[in-house]
Amino acid sequence: MTPHIEADRGDYTETVLLPGDPERAQWM
Incomplete structure (x- = not known):
């Protein structure tokens, strides 16, 4: 099992x- x-x-x-947006994730 996992x-x-x-x-x-x-x-x-x-x-x-x-975040839904990879670019925004960089700032989190």
Whole structure:
């Protein structure tokens, strides 16, 4: 199985940045 399927609560961050634009992502 892949890691995200076996992940427990708290294994990943609560917030994910999704800039939608690769150029904008450079400034984040």
